Amino acid sequence: MYSFEFEKPSTIADAVAALGAEDAQALGGGQTLIPTLKQRLAAPSALISLSGIAEMKGVCVNDDGSVSVGGATTHATVASEAAGSYPALAALAGQIGDPAVRNRGTIGGSIANNDPAACYPAGVLGSGATIITNTREIAADDFFEGMFSTALDEGEIITSVRFPVPQAASYQKFLQPASRFALVGVYLARFADGVRVAVTGASEDGVFRWTEAEQALTKEFRPDALMDLRINPANMIGDLHGSKDYRAHLVGVMTKRAVQACV
Amino acid sequence: MTQVSMTVNGKSVSGDVEGRTLLSSFLRDHLSLTGTHVGCDTAQCGACVVHVNGEAVKSCNMLALEADGADVGTIEGQANPDGSLNVIQQAFQDHHGLQCGFCTPGMVMSAAALLKENPRPTEAEIRKYLEGNLCRCTGYHNIVKAIMAASGQDAGKIAAE
Amino acid sequence: MPKDSGIGASSKRREDVRFLTGAGNYTDDINVHGQAYVHFLRSDIAHGRIKSIDTSAAETMPGVVKVFTGKDFEGVGGMPCGWEVTDKHGAPMQEPPHPILAQGKVRHVGDPIAAVVADSLEQARDAAEAIELDIEELPAVLDMKAAAQEGATLVHDDLKNNICYDWQLGEADDAKVNEVFANAAHVTTLDLVNNRLVANPMEPRVAVAEYNRGTEDYTLYTTSQNPHVIRLLMCAFVLGLPEHKVRVVAPDVGGGFGTKIFHYAEEAFCTFAAKACGRPVKWTASRSEAFMSDAQGRDHVSTIELALDADNNFIGLRTNTYANLGAYLSTFSSSVPTWLHGTLMAGNYKTPVIQVNVKAMFTNTVPVDAYRGAGRPEATFQLERVVDKAARELGVDPIALRRQNFITQFPYDTPVALTYDTGDYNGTMDKLEVAADLAGFAARRTESEAKGKLRGLGINCYIEACGIAPSNIVGMLGARAGLYDAATVRVNATGSISVMVGAHSHGQGHETAFPQVVADMIGIDESMVEIVHGDTSKIPFGMGTYGSRSLAVCGSAMVKATEKVIEKAKKIAAHLLEASEADIELKDGQFSVAGTDKSVAWGDVTLTAYVPHNYPLEVEPGLEETAFYDPANFTFPAGAYACEVEVDPETGQVTIEKFTAADDFGNIINPMIVDGQVHGGIGQGIGQALLENCAYDENGQLLSASFMDYAMPRADDVPFYEVDHSSQTPCTHNPLGVKGCGEAGAIGSPPAVVNAVLDALNSGGKSVDHIDMPVSPSRVWAAMNS
CATH class of the missing domain: 3.90.1170.50 (Aldehyde oxidase/xanthine dehydrogenase, a/b hammerhead)
Structure with missing residues (x-):
């Protein structure tokens, strides 16, 4: 790792101020960032840890029934604390990495990084969640801008994420056997006014909504509704672990299984 | 350099570290607690698992300064107060749950975390929980058996010899 | 009844205490x-x-x-x-x-x-x-066949081409081999790749x-x-x-695993x-x-042909292999595709005519050398895949076809330079059939099908040559080292013993198993014997630990040195007991005069050796002996494995539902440790078969350059394994009758897994001849949908 300063503010305001320094970078749980730093692929002047900010931690149910998750909340906390209020999201959090990673990794860190094979982007986009930062609210549909790219500005901090709770939802993850990220992960959420399907792991553009499937399932919520739908393999990731065709196929299978899990 | 202080295996310790000093380095290089091992640089192998405030974490994937003020437990602090092996350690020996010993500290620390939250895990739950701990020697058979035994289950019956 | 100490006891490992408490010294x-x-x-x-x-x-x-x-x-x-x-x-x-x-x-x-x-x-x-x-x-030289062509870019400018050697073993007369194949009733041919692996201790x-x-x-x-x-x-x-x-x-x-x-x-x-x-x-x-x-492992591209007569007897075998050596010759790299691979192509079968051809290639990749099994897994994979394919083509039971062609008379001279001293392949297969409950497979398949899964059964037999030796023969074959080993047994005055051994323990449990042997020979408690290893300043000499050789070779040296110690101790005991040396018996740590109640304890004799007041004049004081041991032959562990898989037809995902190993390791010193060695080998073999793939892109960039892309087997990728080591034909030429067990699992399991997957797919109505390892979901799905 290159040398950097470390700060651990206890308020959002202090964190924002610290991030104002040139080349300062926010540190969530560090489960992706620290390996990146070890490879010397990044050279921040300072890491501003968000783990000491109490107001950014925890899961709560809002008056309108939506669930808010603090940006510095670990996956393990979401897996346990959201189990009653939003079980599909809790289940997703419980499938990220491994237990030790889940004790450190945070939702804010994960979605700010927007790894194309990460689980949370599918859950956030599939739920139609709202990302709340120190300056504004961003709809999930506007937040994810392609592989490792988001709508966040320099120094902007995800303070929480607000999830509307669907009638039914399911995350189906097919493991990349080495990293255990998603080779393909599908998050399906059924709301009164329609179905949302978000896919991670599969596309070179990062997480995306499979709108054809959403339309078909909104019309008719059963596995067979997907029968004639095919994802175009052209934009899929093809690598050591699976061809483009295979990933396109898996999107269909995982979506079908998500429907089955919801009915 | 910044001073970091924490409790490690019940003892207060402190030292001067850089921002980039990893918790694993602090334990190994500053405190000479070399039982915590580093087997990879991508947070996958789990040889470095320790407990921070009671939770299993990968110490090579956490900055030492993040553990300032924390209560840290390592493999060196796992034995019974009289120095004898604790229940998990003893089960690993009884069931040959280790060979080269390099992954073992992380395995024991993960097993302890598992049994704390789930005192009688099934075989499948143990295997799933060990997702973040790689072992290249045992084929996992005797590790899973040892953890079942440590939780008071008849490992012999479940894993036929 | 299992013994509770000495040879044959599952003594708990003494080294574990330091590893379990963070007190190891790496x-x-x-x-x-x-x-x-x-x-x-x-x-x-x-x-x-x-x-x-x-x-x-x-x-x-x-x-x-x-x-x-x-x-x-x-x-x-x-x-x-x-x-x-x-x-x-x-x-x-x-x-x-x-x-x-x-x-x-x-x-x-x-x-x-x-x-x-x-x-x-x-x-x-x-x-x-x-x-x-x-x-x-x-330009990067990567494809081995292209690298062998004239005019290919040279990895080493001073060499005439990229071929390190073009080697052959077995029948040298091409015409004779061609004739066997021309007269065959059936020929089965298979092209296959043995995937490159990273040992990753x-x-x-x-x-x-x-x-x-x-x-x-x-x-x-x-x-x-x-x-x-x-x-x-x-x-x-x-x-x-x-x-x-x-x-x-x-x-x-x-x-270590070789690397x-x-x-x-x-x-x-x-x-x-x-x-x-x-x-x-x-x-x-x-x-x-x-x-x-780190030197990597495997990476062979082969074509294998098996000729059978009208009665399904194997009559000829021919293989052509390109073996990747990487960019440089690592320490033992050249021996792996040749003497550790070609010599194993007879397997467990009495095939009379065998020709093995190997071109070893330089490429712009990390050097390749021995990895757990080293050549033997590559040989076994080729042979057992082609036998399995032949059974399917001929519509015969794969176990019956194997049994029909088993070697049953020992010693047996293979056409590829080895002499198998002993074995009982039918007996081991009998053990497998029971341990794996093969009779219940059909019912298990029905259960799987009810869940929408395809179930397959894969059988594999293996033979391996361990404890590579003797030195004069391997010297003739090109080895630049001897392959003996050494041990010093140092008895202290109070009777405790330090044994300095040339073998190195890095997971194998020598510190526990070796004392079991010495303690058993003398009749003292195991805790009185300690093993010293891993330091050139403390040990006479040693060739180390690999090729499942430690007990068969170094253990034999230790037995010989212990015998010398006992012989000298008997002289001292005879003096103390005023009896003839020939009448002295050693049992349970007591020297006694045959037919009398006169005896003297081990500790009294050892003390006398160092305080030689009442002492035979012709005997030197002290009690320490060294022995070097050069084996007369390899040892030949063999086994039969069965793997049952389920395949998810929608995703191609393979899960191992049941894995059974029946091995013949000859005599066993510590059954617990031997079982553990087999478990670990199977884990690595399943890794090779389903997960691990060291891959380079077309520019020679390593694609699987970390655990993020190189899939190591995890606890939930594997099942509990059934192991049966009751088939025991002791090695005929070493004092303990032991054969070695470290590599068996890694040799025996990959073909069993792949055979099982193909059985599953074919049972589901797909006609799939082969899938290269790792048999990943993507590859299975592609094979099912091609």
Whole structure:
């Protein structure tokens, strides 16, 4: 790792101020960032840890029934604390990495990084969640801008994420056997006014909504509704672990299984 | 350099570290607690698992300064107060749950975390929980058996010899 | 009844206590006062010509002690290869130089170009970034068949081509082989790939070297399976140092699996630099570095043909293999595709005519050498896949076809240079059929089908040759080393014993199992015997641990030394008991005079040896004996494995539902440890079959360069294994009758897994002949939908 300063503010305001320094970078749980730093692929002047900010931690149910998750909340906390209020999201959090990673990794860190094979982007986009930062609210549909790219500005901090709770939802993850990220992960959420399907792991553009499937399932919520739908393999990731065709196929299978899990 | 202080295996310790000093380095290089091992640089192998405030974490994937003020437990602090092996350690020996010993500290620390939250895990739950701990020697058979035994289950019956 | 101590007892491992309490002493735990750290600047391209290296800026960076490049090693030897293979035309293999730091060219991603020694590792890394390189990129040589063509880009400019050797074993007369195939009632042919693997012991390699300018002694601490071999190679062939001035210590080592046999450039570098820098020098590999600097394994591309007569007897076998050696010859690389591979092509079968052809290729990839099984898994995979395919083509039961062709008479001379001393392949298969409940398979398949899954059963038989020897024969075959081993049994005055052994324990449990033998021979408690290993200053000599040789070879030396000790002790006892030496019996730690109640205890005799007041004049005081043991032959463990898988037809995902191993290891010293060795081997074999894939892209970039892309088997990838070791035909030529068990699981399991997957797919109505390993979901799905 290159040398950097470390700060651990206890308020959002202090964190924002610290991030104002040139080349300062926010540190969530560090489960992706620290390996990146070890490879010397990044050279921040300072890491501003968000783990000491109490107001950014925890899961709560809002008056309108939506669930808010603090940006510095670990996956393990979401897996346990959201189990009653939003079980599909809790289940997703419980499938990220491994237990030790889940004790450190945070939702804010994960979605700010927007790894194309990460689980949370599918859950956030599939739920139609709202990302709340120190300056504004961003709809999930506007937040994810392609592989490792988001709508966040320099120094902007995800303070929480607000999830509307669907009638039914399911995350189906097919493991990349080495990293255990998603080779393909599908998050399906059924709301009164329609179905949302978000896919991670599969596309070179990062997480995306499979709108054809959403339309078909909104019309008719059963596995067979997907029968004639095919994802175009052209934009899929093809690598050591699976061809483009295979990933396109898996999107269909995982979506079908998500429907089955919801009915 | 910044001073970091924490409790490690019940003892207060402190030292001067850089921002980039990893918790694993602090334990190994500053405190000479070399039982915590580093087997990879991508947070996958789990040889470095320790407990921070009671939770299993990968110490090579956490900055030492993040553990300032924390209560840290390592493999060196796992034995019974009289120095004898604790229940998990003893089960690993009884069931040959280790060979080269390099992954073992992380395995024991993960097993302890598992049994704390789930005192009688099934075989499948143990295997799933060990997702973040790689072992290249045992084929996992005797590790899973040892953890079942440590939780008071008849490992012999479940894993036929 | 299982025994509770001595030979045959599942004694708990004494080494476990230190490993379980964090008190192990691994090489990276060793820090020497004043040590500096080295960082290697490694090539990020697969093939290139070095035009210039400018280290001037790096040399002035903070903390830098010294910067080294290939120029600093021009007068120094390169990394040696320990086995000279002679090709089929009688010519020696092409043997290019392998410098410690690149000279002239870089030949694989990870090839070390320069080394920076600095006060801290981060300073060394900072300075390495300041080294200016001008390297002209050259086309990467990757595809072995293309590399063998005339006019192909050369990995080594001074060689005539990229073929290290073109080797043959077995029937040399092509016409005769052709005739066998022409007259066959059926010929089964299969093209297959044995995937390249990375051994990945959980402990990355480490070297710490120091030089004492007062005594001119060097000490090297290193992660090695064989410290004496490292000392010999480094002193005699690389650095030209006197062996008696160099101590090599391999302390606790966190797994080896073959990849820590070899003498590596980093070890020689640290030893050299410790003197050049006037400071101890430490190197610790990161896992990423291990992926591009540890010798890798396997990587064969083969075509195998099996000829059968009208009664389904095997009448001929021919294989053609391209074996990837990578960019340089690693220590034992040349022996792996030849004498450790071709010689195993008879397998368990009495095939009368066999021809094995191997072209070993240089490519712009990390060097390839022995990995758990080393050649034997590659041979077994070819043979057992083609036998399985033949059974399917002929519509016969795969077990029956194997049984029909088993060797049943021993000793048996194979057409590929080995003599199997003993075995009972039908007996072992009988054990498998019961242990695996093969009778219940049909019902289990029905259950799986009810869940929408395809279930398959895969059978595999293997034979392996362990404890490679004797030295005079391997010398004729090109080995540049002897393959004996040594042990010293040092009895202390109070009767406790230190046994200095040349074998090295890095997970195998020697510290527990070896004392069981010595204690059993004398009749004393195991706790009175301690094993000392891993330090050239403490042990007479040793060839180390690999090839499942430790107990068969070093254990035999230990038995011989113990016999000498007992013989001398009997002389002393005879004197004390005023009896004839011939009448002295040793049992349960008591020397007694046959037919009388006169006896003297072990401890009294040992004390007398060191306090020789009442002592036979013709006997020297003291009680310490050394023995070297050179085996008369290999040992031949064999086994039969069964794997049951479920395949998800929608995703191609394979899960191992049941895995059973029946092995014949001859006599067994510690059943618990032997079972553990087999479990571990099966785990690695399942890894090769389903998960692991060391892949390069078309430019020679390593695609699987970390655990993020190289899939290691995890606890939830594997089931509990059933193992049965009750089939025991003792080795006929070593004193313990043991055969070796370390590699069996890794040899026997990959074909069983792949055979099972193909059985599943074919049972589901798909006609699939073969899927290359790793049999990933993507590949299974593609095969089902092609």
